[in-house]
Amino acid sequence: MIAVMMALQALAANKLRAALTILGTVIGVGCVVALWHIGDSGRSYMSNSLASIGQNLIFISTRYSAGEDEDQRRFKFRPLTLSDAEAIKFGCPSVKDVSPMLFGSGQAVNGKRFRRTQIRGCYASYMQIMNYEFSAGVSFSDADVKSGNRVAVLGHVVAQELFGAIDPIKQVIRINQVPFTVVGILKPKGSFFGDNQDDRILVPFTSAAVHLGFGRNVHMMFASALERGLIPQAKNEIRLAIRKSQKLSSDRKDGIELNDLGEVAASVDKVLIGITMLLGAIGATSLLVGGIGIMNIMLVSVTERTKEIGLRVALGATDFNVLMQFLIEAMVLSGLGGVIGTIGGIGMAAATTAVLTMVTGQVWPMELSVPALVTAMIFALAVGVFFGFYPAWRASRLDPITALRHE
Amino acid sequence: MAESPVPPVLVPPNESPRVVEVEHLSKTYGEGTPFPVHALRDVWFRVRQGEFVAVMGHSGSGKSTLMNMLGCLDRPTKGRYLLNGQDVSRKSRRELAAVRSQTLGFVFQSFHLLPRLTAMQNCEIPLQYGGVGRSERRARAEEVLTRVGLKEKLHRRPTELSGGQQQRVAIARALVNRPRLLLADEPTGNLDTRTGLEILTLLQDLNSSDGLTIVMVTHEPDVAACASRRIMMRDGRIHSDEANPQPTNARKVLNDFLKVEAEREAAETAVAGVSPPLEGGGRGRGQS
Numbered sequence: 001m002i003a004v005m006m007a008l009q010a011l012a013a014n015k016l017r018a019a020l021t022i023l024g025t026v027i028g029v030g031c032v033v034a035l036w037h038i039g040d041s042g043r044s045y046m047s048n049s050l051a052s053i054g055q056n057l058i059f060i061s062t063r064y065s066a067g068e069d070e071d072q073r074r075f076k077f078r079p080l081t082l083s084d085a086e087a088i089k090f091g092c093p094s095v096k097d098v099s100p101m102l103f104g105s106g107q108a109v110n111g112k113r114f115r116r117t118q119i120r121g122c123y124a125s126y127m128q129i130m131n132y133e134f135s136a137g138v139s140f141s142d143a144d145v146k147s148g149n150r151v152a153v154l155g156h157v158v159a160q161e162l163f164g165a166i167d168p169i170k171q172v173i174r175i176n177q178v179p180f181t182v183v184g185i186l187k188p189k190g191s192f193f194g195d196n197q198d199d200r201i202l203v204p205f206t207s208a209a210v211h212l213g214f215g216r217n218v219h220m221m222f223a224s225a226l227e228r229g230l231i232p233q234a235k236n237e238i239r240l241a242i243r244k245s246q247k248l249s250s251d252r253k254d255g256i257e258l259n260d261l262g263e264v265a266a267s268v269d270k271v272l273i274g275i276t277m278l279l280g281a282i283g284a285t286s287l288l289v290g291g292i293g294i295m296n297i298m299l300v301s302v303t304e305r306t307k308e309i310g311l312r313v314a315l316g317a318t319d320f321n322v323l324m325q326f327l328i329e330a331m332v333l334s335g336l337g338g339v340i341g342t343i344g345g346i347g348m349a350a351a352t353t354a355v356l357t358m359v360t361g362q363v364w365p366m367e368l369s370v371p372a373l374v375t376a377m378i379f380a381l382a383v384g385v386f387f388g389f390y391p392a393w394r395a396s397r398l399d400p401i402t403a404l405r406h407e
Numbered sequence: 408m409a410e411s412p413v414p415p416v417l418v419p420p421n422e423s424p425r426v427v428e429v430e431h432l433s434k435t436y437g438e439g440t441p442f443p444v445h446a447l448r449d450v451w452f453r454v455r456q457g458e459f460v461a462v463m464g465h466s467g468s469g470k471s472t473l474m475n476m477l478g479c480l481d482r483p484t485k486g487r488y489l490l491n492g493q494d495v496s497r498k499s500r501r502e503l504a505a506v507r508s509q510t511l512g513f514v515f516q517s518f519h520l521l522p523r524l525t526a527m528q529n530c531e532i533p534l535q536y537g538g539v540g541r542s543e544r545r546a547r548a549e550e551v552l553t554r555v556g557l558k559e560k561l562h563r564r565p566t567e568l569s570g571g572q573q574q575r576v577a578i579a580r581a582l583v584n585r586p587r588l589l590l591a592d593e594p595t596g597n598l599d600t601r602t603g604l605e606i607l608t609l610l611q612d613l614n615s616s617d618g619l620t621i622v623m624v625t626h627e628p629d630v631a632a633c634a635s636r637r638i639m640m641r642d643g644r645i646h647s648d649e650a651n652p653q654p655t656n657a658r659k660v661l662n663d664f665l666k667v668e669a670e671r672e673a674a675e676t677a678v679a680g681v682s683p684p685l686e687g688g689g690r691g692r693g694q695s
Contacts, residue, residue: 009523311519314480315580316508316536318501400480404519 007329010301011336018333021297024290025337025383026344029376031283033345034352035276036372041353041364042272049362050261056096056228057129060088060221060238063255077255078246080218082205085123087245088223092237094230099126100218102208106176108154108201110162117158118200119175121208122222127153129224137169137184140204148206152180156188156198175201178211190362231260287379290337291387298330298391302398309395310403323396330388331381338380342373415611415656416635417618419457425492426588426620427454427477432486432496434472434643446472448643449486456587459614459621459654461631464640470624471592473640477622478511478590479503491587508537512581516593518573520565520580526552527561530580537584551579555609571602578609582619589613591623595630601664607633607657633657 011018062080085100092098102121107114120126127139140151152173159168159182168182180203189197208214225234235258242256302309309322317325346368353364434447447469454460464470475481476488479495482503488496495506512533520529530548539547552561555575565573574594581589591610595603611633613619625631632655639647 013523307519308521311515311521312532312536313504314478314507314513315533316504316584318504318536320501321504321536401475404480404515 003324003328004332006325007332010305010329011332017297018336021293022290022333022337022340024286024293025334025380026290026341028283028286028288028290028383029338029341029380030345030348031279031286032379033342033372033376034348035279035283036369036375037346037349037366038279038352039272039276040369040372041349041356041366042268042275045356045360045362045364046265046268046272048365050265056225056231057261058095058223058225058231058234058238059257059259060098060223060242061219061257061259063257080221080242081216081245082218084242084245085218085221087241088221088238091241091244092223092234094226094234094237096224096226097125097129098221098223099123099129100205101126101220101222102205102214103219104208104212104214106201106212108158108162109174110168110171113162113164115158115161117155119208119212119214120200120202121205121212121214122202123205126202126222129222132189133187134184135187136167137182140183140202145204145206148210149204150178150180150207150211151183151204153184153186153202154182155186155200155202157196158199158201159185175203176212180207196361231262235260287383290334291383294330294333294384295387295391297333298326298388299394301329302326302391302395305395306398306403306406309398310400310406313398313400314404319396322398323392326392326395327385327388330392331384334380334384334388335377338377341380342376345376414615414654415633415658416459416614416654417457418635418650419455421455423455423457425453426456426458426490427452427622428487428489428492429453429476430487430489432473432476432483432488434469434476434481435484438484445643447476447483450643450645452638452645452648454588454620454622456620457614457618458636459611459634460623460636460638461634462622462624462638462640463626463628463631464646465626468640469643470640472643474590474592474622474624477588478513479506504536508533508584510587512584512586512589514574514577514581514589514591514594516596518565518570518577518597520573520576522565525562525564526557526568526576526579529565529576530583533580533584547583548579551582552576554582555579569602570598571605574598574602574606575609578606578613582613587620589619589621591621593625594623595625595627601661601668603630604657604661604664608661611654611657629655 060080062077080100082100085098088095088098099122104119104121105116106119107116123145124139124142126132132139134153135156137153139153140149143149144151152175154162154168162168162173163171168185171182172179173182174180186198186202203212209216223234223238225231238258239254239256243254246254248254312322312325350366353366356364429450429452432447432450433445436444436446450469450473462470462473472481476483477490479490479498480503483496486496487494490506491510493506495503498506521532524532527545527548530551531544534544534547549558549561552558555578557572557575557579560568560572560576563572565576568576574597578594581591589610594610595606598606607630610621610623614621621634623630623634631637632651634651635654636648636650638645
């Protein structure tokens with residue numbers, strides 16, 4: 001304790017110098033703390049996002065629409081069709097539900113109120129696949145899909161925009177001039193990686209194809225596996241079912257692509273790891289530079305205080321006492337940098353997550369991470385010990401006679 | 408400040424225990440090189456408890472090397488040094504540090520106080536290294552500062568003190584671990600006549616009242632005359648070593664000096680309208 005007080009007194013004698021010296025450590029520790037918290041926040045953001053849509057989701061698409069790569073020209077991949085969807089529905093025991101999808105956009109109008117939004121043509125099963133719940137009304141039915149009825153389920157945002165406080169159920173809106181009757185309103189669900197799931201209209205697949213003219217080819221299919229562990233098996237079954245439905249011989253390549261959220265999560269994780277590594281590299285570099293700065297200043301300090309060292313030795317200080325005096329001073333410096341850096345890093349993380357929350361429209365949670373704080377402080381002190389040792393050792397090896405005569 | 412009838416310094420009897428025994432002490436720098444420097448050659452002497460010894464000599468005579476040796480800051484090339492009956496000439500750096508913190512007190516020409524610390528804190532340093540607890544450190548620091556007449560200045564920093572006061576703090580610091588031997592290296596070298604006399608008065612008092620053993624290096628014969636014994640160094644050898652039968656009484660000299668100063672001042676102020684001429688010798692500077 002006395003040693004720490006002594007070190008603080010010595011540093012207080014040169015406040016500006018001490019402040020400049022610890023800058024590197026401050027930035028380094030700040031980066032480490034910030035990246036740790038942002039990483040944590042990103043991971044919880046991701047798992048929240050994944051939880052907001054079905055965990056067992058499988059996306060089915062083909063490379064048909066992808067365009068001009070060589071494979072496609074050679075093999076002429078077929079587009080997905082409704083019969084493929086039927087094949088999956090009845091031919092895959094691990095698949096719970098499947099829904100073909102048509103994507104489009106359009107202008108939804110109710111009197112003078114309107115909103116440009118996404119339109120999705122799908123089966124009624126899509127509502128189950130996506131875990132949608134209704135705040136009012138019900139889903140359209142399989143019969144609606146079969147007969148191509150002009151009925152619509154509105155996302156929360158769309159309903160607010162078009163109807164405000166009025167009950168939209170049984171009201172008629174126009175989507176791209178075509179009248180549709182509102183049958184249900186979805187509960188708000190938030191964004192999924194920046195895609196606002198509440199800003200859309202769901203209509204029966206057939207209505208989208210016929211009345212809105214989105215085309216007859218299935219753009220994509222959403223399926224759900226019976227449970228998470230069955231996703232790989234479900235994928236195999238889906239591929240086989242589609243190949244069978246498309247009557248592909250076993251040596252033909254297909255353009256089928258099957259993705260699940262595990263892969264989405266993995267790709268997002270890659271981005272997060274990239275950010276983490278970048279910040280980590282900055283942090284490590286700053287700590288290194290900061291450490292060298294501390295070493296430099298400690299060497300200067302030892303030279304400046306040569307006489308003091310000589311005096312202390314004459315008054316009974318052992319080599320170890322002198323070593324510890326300067327080592328503790330270096331540690332106080334880097335520890336101070338650690339504390340300031342930690343505070344700054346937390347501030348930086350809070351600001352970043354706040355901005356991300358605003359940009360993505362979904363909460364990036366910010367929680368203090370104790371392991372992050374402990375690690376940051378250990379790092380800071382380790383820098384002090386590592387880079388403070390050599391100057392302190394030099395101080396402890398000074399010859400007291402020469403040191404006392406030093407001017 | 409009444410004149411004391413007792414002698415200003417102790418003259419201990421021959422059978423007093425020996426604090427310092429130096430035998431065949433030699434120190435050679437650059438041994439094995441073409442031009443080795445023989446700083447000390449076969450020095451032999453003893454200091455009994457309660458003695459006040461002045462070591463004199465020109466620069467290069469070996470007196471500084473001898474002081475470093477006595478202060479356990481350096482080790483001899485040859486010979487033996489018994490401090491308090493203990494052979495310290497072959498001890499390790501660590502053991503020597505313990506010897507310094509327990510049995511030696513240092514007073515330097517340029518005080519060597521740490522400017523950031525108060526008088527008290529400066530005095531506590533040797534006790535910190537001796538492992539003395541906080542409350543006892545404070546009590547002892549206060550005690551020694553009171554002993555040197557600085558009871559009112561406990562919490563002043565060196566820059567807030569005059570040169571004489573600073574040297575008193577340094578003496579207090581040297582006394583705080585109750586040393587068996589006080590080593591003073593030109594203790595009056597940086598002080599004016601009056602303040603120097605005051606420091607010598609203090610040293611003589613510490614010797615005669617408290618029985619403190621003092622070895623003092625000086626090149627001023629007037630200062631050396633205050634000791635009970637004078638050792639003259641020359642070319643690394645002891646040139647002469649003799650008792651001083653009539654040590655100067657520093658307090659008496661100081662009082663005479665003050666009297667003369669006061670008279671001169673009175674005479675000067677008596678000459679109205681004439682500004683006092685510039686004088687050497689430091690009138691009334693510093694010390695209260």
